[in-house]
Amino acid sequence: MLLCLLVLAVPMAAIAEDAEEGSPTPIRTLTAEQSVVAAANYEKYCVLCHGAERQGYVNDHAPSLRSKSLFESGIPHAVLRTLSYGRQGTAMGGYLDEVGGPLTLDETWDLTYWLFEQSGAKRVAMSTEAVLGDIERGELLYHQECSACHGENGEGVTAPAIGNSSALAYNSDEFIRYAIRHGREDTEMRAFSQTLSAADIDSITAFIRSRAGGWELQETVLQELPTPDHYVINKDGEDPDFDLTDDIFVSAADLYKALQEKQKMMLLDTRVTSVWQTAHIEGSFTLPYYSDFDAIVTDLPKDVMVVAYCSCPRAAAEWVVEELRQRDYAKTAVLYEGIYGWIKLGYPVMRVAIHESSDSPTADVPPEHEGR
Ligand code: HEC
Numbered sequence: 506m507l508l509c510l511l512v513l514a515v516p517m518a519a520i521a522e523d524a525e526e527g528s529p530t531p532i533r534t535l536t537a538e539q540s541v542v543a544a545a546n547y548e549k550y551c552v553l554c555h556g557a558e559r560q561g562y563v564n565d566h567a568p569s570l571r572s573k574s575l576f577e578s579g580i581p582h583a584v585l586r587t588l589s590y591g592r593q594g595t596a597m598g599g600y601l602d603e604v605g606g607p608l609t610l611d612e613t614w615d616l617t618y619w620l621f622e623q624s625g626a627k628r629v630a631m632s633t634e635a636v637l638g639d640i641e642r643g644e645l646l647y648h649q650e651c652s653a654c655h656g657e658n659g660e661g662v663t664a665p666a667i668g669n670s671s672a673l674a675y676n677s678d679e680f681i682r683y684a685i686r687h688g689r690e691d692t693e694m695r696a697f698s699q700t701l702s703a704a705d706i707d708s709i710t711a712f713i714r715s716r717a718g719g720w721e722l723q724e725t726v727l728q729e730l731p732t733p734d735h736y737v738i739n740k741d742g743e744d745p746d747f748d749l750t751d752d753i754f755v756s757a758a759d760l761y762k763a764l765q766e767k768q769k770m771m772l773l774d775t776r777v778t779s780v781w782q783t784a785h786i787e788g789s790f791t792l793p794y795y796s797d798f799d800a801i802v803t804d805l806p807k808d809v810m811v812v813a814y815c816s817c818p819r820a821a822a823e824w825v826v827e828e829l830r831q832r833d834y835a836k837t838a839v840l841y842e843g844i845y846g847w848i849k850l851g852y853p854v855m856r857v858a859i860h861e862s863s864d865s866p867t868a869d870v871p872p873e874h875e876g877r
């Protein structure tokens with residue numbers, strides 16, 4: 506009541522100014538049932554890297570999913586889109602069914618809002634205007650202040666790949682500036698508003714944005730997943746005799762050699778299914794870390810060598826191999842370098858057809874969801 510009166514007392518000019526910034530639409534609250542499902546989905550799909558307490562850094566420096574500044578500034582787009590479409594070239598895959606992931610659009614929305622509720626953050630109105638600044642100065646400052654963690658080319662070292670084209674496609678200028686100003690609580694990312702001027706922060710933001718040039722969103726054409734009769738490759742080949750490090754790891758060089766020699770094996774892609782759609786090692790099939798292993802093993806012979814890989818670079822694959830070993834699969838190994846290591850070493854992958862799309866991605870806020 507008191508609040509209403511106060512608002513009424515504000516002169517019109519001030520209201521107009523506020524409205525320009527755009528007031529955040531009210532957030533939908535989840536029903537108890539939706540919360541339970543979202544929490545279960547988090548447990549099943551996200552804990553592996555982001556941790557049981559959403560603290561981050563369990564695998565492959567996956568960022569915190571509980572810092573207030575992320576949820577103040579990133580709800581819903583930055584969070585929803587990342588979780589739906591992933592960030593190409595990082596361990597973060599897309600979880601939306603549209604790109605071949607396991608979650609429906611409603612489930613990704615509920616998970617987004619569940620994370621928001623858990624964070625306890627209040628949504629902040631974010632400007633959608635471009636942040637202008639001196640790009641050259643921004644570049645200089647970026648290399649002084651940021652590249653040690655975020656990489657010379659924004660590729661991410663110990664911190665997120667902020668120059669990643671999928672991140673830049675989804676993150677607004679204001680979202681980036683907000684992160685620089687406020688940092689991310691309880692992480693290595695400190696608040697730079699204490700040490701850099703507002704103009705310098707704008708310049709760094711403008712520099713980061715300037716790296717996004719020319720990138721188009723691409724739509725994956727979903728491929729049929731291999732059926733069990735295609736799981737074993739080189740059926741008439743010899744069994745590989747890998748020299749495993751720590752009783753589990755096979756090197757990319759040894760795996761490549763065995764594939765060249767047409768040795769008999771099963772190649773498991775243990776990442777979220779959508780990234781298999783984008784690129785995978787030829788002959789592999791998807792057995793994601795969140796599979797129902799008791800159900801799936803009926804299709805997997807026990808006498809054929811299994812090599813599992815992921816991109817994180819090993820965590821998901823180790824998880825799957827552990828599950829298989831508990832079910833008496835003795836001939837199992839994990840690709841040590843992971844698929845990005847494999848690619849960096851120059852070994853081939855199958856890339857799936859993509860068609861360029863000028864449309865915005867469908868996880869844009871659909872009208873019926875606005876303000877949920
Ligand atoms: C295999 C490891 C892995 C799994 C599993 C995973 N993530 Fe991630 N996630 C990452 C990494 C790594 C990044 C940072 C990528 C980068 O460099 O930008 C990330 C980034 C994110 C971000 C962006 C955060 C920010 O600060 O901008 C969100 C949101 C996110 N993940 C949500 C999820 C959710 C929700 C799930 C479960 C459905 C999930 N992730 C599963 C590894 C993972």
Ligand code: HEC
Pocket residue numbers: 561567568569570572575647650651652653654655663664665667672680681682684685689692693694695697709
């Ligand atoms: C000491 C290492 C470190 C330095 C230096 C650093 N950052 Fe970060 N930054 C991080 C980490 C770690 C995160 C992820 C935090 C989390 O878990 O949410 C992050 C997150 C971010 C994000 C949010 C990314 C997203 O997807 O949500 C932006 C933007 C960012 N940093 C920009 C910068 C800029 C610009 C600078 C230089 C002015 C800088 N950072 C300096 C470690 C660092």
